[in-house]
Every structure is written in structure tokens, then in C-alpha cells.
Amino acid sequence: MRIYAIAVFLFLYVPIGIIVLFSFNAGRHASELRGLSIQWYGKALSNPFVGDAFTTSLIIAFSVAILSSLMGTTAALALQRLKGPVRVLFDGLIYISVMIPGIVIGIATLVALVTVFDFLNPLLAAGWPEGGKPPKLHMGYLSVIAAHTLFTMSIVIILVRARIAGMDRALIEASMDLYATPWRTFYQVTLPQIYPAILAGFLLSFTFSFDDFIISFFVAGANTTLPIYIFSSIRRGITPEVNAIGSMVLAVSLCLLMTAQFFLRDRARR
């Protein structure tokens, strides 16, 4: 039994290890290991396309994380006050957005936004004051952020709601009885109890958005995120540079996950 477990852990981690090992390859060919060096990291970091894609991914992931944690937390707080059909409706929507495969979200968003833009762009052009250049709506950062946020916001709702469910209600009642305003009760009693879940949600949202390929592939328009860059590089052939970029992407998610785990554990201990 124990040997089996070790074998499965090896199965899970050896491929990751191989990517990292080969990213330190000194040779020019991806599949032959000839000594160790960090040259490919240098090459990757000085490649302007990689830099641009990395910046794009960071901006998108950061916006997604902020939006999701704000909207997810407020929604979770509101939902705990609700019962009846509205609550059931929201529960349904939350589960659908978590479970629906990314490709469906990507396609649906692409088609819907292009339709809306095709409808709005002529209107904008017609209604724009003489002489000025009307803005043209198109797919880009905002469409990726909006599509990612649908999924991540629901993850935050689920996390924060689980935390609220485990909260000590007596503290809130005590605070109310002691004539604290609702705002003060929230700020001094509720928030300190739920913030580990919010932070964990923030980090998971960031990780999801940073790693997502399929949704961005459909709705990013002319922009390139890091996963899209890696995908098209692999199509052109495997190089040690791709291994170096891949290792860095893994490193970013691993660091964020460790931090998220730290906050979620904090939750479990109390």
C-alpha cells in the first residue's frame, strides 16, 4: 500500500522534475542533457516576447484576483442572509460556473462579446461627436479578465462561505448587543474571521488566471499571455528555453499555492 502511494507520488512529480531538470540543460537540444547551466533562463528573460507575455499575464491575473476577492466576498456575505428561491438560483449559478469546462466559457464569451461589439461599434461611431475618433470595442485584456473572473469569483464565494459557516455567531451578536454599528461589527468582528479565506481565494484566483490557457486562447484577441506564448512555442518545436519558461510558470504557482495553503491551514487550526 505504501509502495503504491510512493509510486503515485512519483508519477505526479517526476514529470515536473524532468521539465525543471532539462531547463538547466547546457546543450542546445531540448532532449539531450549536456551539463547544467542557467543560460536558458537568461535567454528567456531577455526575450522581449516572453517579457510582454509575462507582463500581460501578470496584469490580467492581478486584476482577476482583486475583482474576484471583492465580488466573491460581498456576494458570500449577502448570500448568508438569503433564503428561498433567490438563494437556490445563486447556488445553481455558482456551481455551473465552477463546473463548466473552460472551453465552453471561452467560446460563449467570444461569440457573445463579438456580437455585442458588432452591434455597439456602429452606434458608437454614429453617435460620436464630429471630428473626434470614436473608440472601437475589441477583444483584449478586459474580455480575458471578465471571463476568468466568472470562475474565480465563484471559487471565492465557496471558500468565504465555508468560513462564514464555521464562524462563531455569538461574537457578532455580542458586538451588536454592545451597540456597535453594523459597519463596525463587520470591520472588527466578521472581517478578521474571514480574511484567511479571502486571501486564499485571492491567491487561488491569481494562480488560476495566470495558468489558464484555453479561455485566454479564445478571448484574448491580439494579446498574448504567457500560456498562449508557451503553447505556440511548443507548436514550433521544443527548446530548452520553453522548459525554462515552463519552470518559471510552475514556480510562480507553487509559491502562491504554498501561501494559500498557509492561510487555509490557519483557518483549520482555529
Add this chain to the structure above:
Amino acid sequence: MKVSNKSNRWLTAALLAPTSVWFVLMLILPLIVILVFSFGERAAVGGYAGGFTLEQYANLPSRLKAFQNTMTIAPAGTLLSLLVAYPLAYYLALRVDRKYKLILLVLVIVPFWTSLLVRTYAWIFILGGRGIPSLLELIGIEGVRLINTPGAVLVGIVYGYLPLMVFPIFVSLEKLDKSLLEASSDLGGSPLKTFMQITIPLSMPGVATGCMLVFILLMGEFLIPAFLGGGKVFFIGNALVDLFLQSRNWPFGAAVSVTLVVIMLITVSLYMRMTLRSNTGRDESLM
């Protein structure tokens, strides 16, 4: 409560407003647009032209291969993941010392939250010509081809989705009342009998949740067949990327997507029926 009911209601509505807008604009509206498109016609330049026709649905058999591949490999992949995941979940939930339980579980789940793209890419390396096949050549077995086969896609699936399968099974085994196991062995039940008659039935909610989650995500999979199936083993997801981004046949693509979503809805409702009586912790199992 000192706050009046009315202002309370307004506050709730205000707190829910952004999320509601998002659900309407990014989930409900897009799904409606897709549904409308699937009854339309293809414009000459690609994209969509209005109309009402069932032509797109009648044309579905032209992508039969993609549906066949998905509907055979996705269930097979789900089953294989279950077979690999169950013993591990069992070991983690019932055999491991309390001290190490959490850390081992985290180690199983962490890969799921890292880039599937990079992790699948690793298997191109391992299964490709200079990976395992070249190692086999060293010991005299030649001409083995692993990549671009259904087997390679299955390995990629198990690798990618194992964590999602282990977690819900772990949760249901962990919740299992250990005194039942003791009672069974005290009453002379053999370990096998205890396992078959107590452990397995009581872990069914976790098994069902895991299978449903993995199956639904596999139905929409694109990356794993794209990397490890090499154009030979393609899924509905690969057909969709082609239809929307290359040949730009949107109405037909929309019809394929609607069919895909309908298959998923049937799966979910079957699942709901199966687990309606047994109450699973759904919130936990999604993470």
C-alpha cells in the same frame, strides 16, 4: 437586530449586484447567444448570419469522429483515474499517521493548481521519440511508439485529473465512521468483506463526485489530445478550436457546443439522481 428590515434588504441587494451582473453578462447571456447562433447560418466571410435552420445540427455527423473519441476516451479516462485514485485516497484517509495526512493530501492537490499546459507538455518529452522509446531501445526493444496514441492521451488524462479524483474520495473515506469497520471485523467479517460491504458503499458519494467532475472537464478537454494525440486522437474540444478559430464556422461550432453542454447536463442530472439521498459535502469536494 437593530437595523430595519428594509435597509437590510437593500444592503443585501447591493452586495449581490456586481456578482449578478457578472452571471448575467458572462454566463447567461453568452449561453443564450450560443444557442441562437446554433440555429443560424454561416456568413460568406465566416462568422454568423441570421436565420433559423436545423442545418447545423443535421451536419453534426461530419464531426462524428471527435464525438466518438470523446465519448470513449473520456469515460475510459475517468474510470482509469478512479482505479488509480481510490487506493491512494484509501491509504491517505485510513492508513496514514495523522501527522502526515494533511501534508500528503496537499502534495496530491498542488499539481492540480499548477499549469496543466506545462505539466502535459512534460509528457511530450517523456513519451516522445527520445523519451521512454529510446530507453527501451537501450534494452533491445525497438520501434515502440507511444506518443500520438489513445494510450498517451489516457496517461495524460490520469496525470492531469488524478488530484481532482483523489480529493472527494478522500473526504468521504475520512468522514467514514471507523467504529463500523471495527464492528464488522469484531463480528467476524474478513477484511475483504468489510471493504466490499462497508468501505466501498460508504465512499460512493465521493466516488460519484470525483467521477462527475473529471468526466465533465474531460468532455471539454483540448490540451491533452492536442499535445499527446497529435492530430490523430482528437476530442470535441479540438474540433471546437478548429471551428471557431481556424475555419470560422461559428454556427456549426455553436451547434457542437450546445450538443456538448447538453451531454454534460445529462451527466449532472444522472449524478444528482444518484446522490440525492446520500448527502455529500459538495462545497468541500469542489476544492
